[in-house]
Amino acid sequence: YLAGGINLVEVDLLRIGLPPFFDADLVHLQPATGTRYLIVATRAIRPWQREVYYCPLRQRLPAVRVPLRATDADAVLDIQPLVDRVYRTGRYWQALHGELPGPALPEADAAWVRQQLASSS
DSSP, rough: OGTTTTTTTEEEEEESSSOOSSSSGGGGGGOOOOOOOOEEEETTTTTEEEEEEEOOOTSSEEEEEEEEOOOOOOEEEEEEHHHHHHHHHHTTSOOSSSOOOOOOOOOHHHHHHHHHHHHOO
């Protein structure tokens, strides 16, 4: 994509494995929060300079700057309402959530998830 002059925004909300698209080294640059989730914006004109948004599980997903043409201002895309809409319209809320999927979360995160599930039923 970048070789073709296309800007790229990559969203990685996977809990295990290597990031699907961007440099796996970014996984090791995570802050002390221990978050595994990342959003990375890369501009074709400066592919070595990335904007990295860390997404801790217990926080709202961020609004991110989406690079457009070099002469245009960035668009701001709020990710959380998009995920909320997919959850609602995809009827994921109807799924049974008895057991948390693997890999195991740290206990504080697992407790938070259980609390969220209990309050949503």
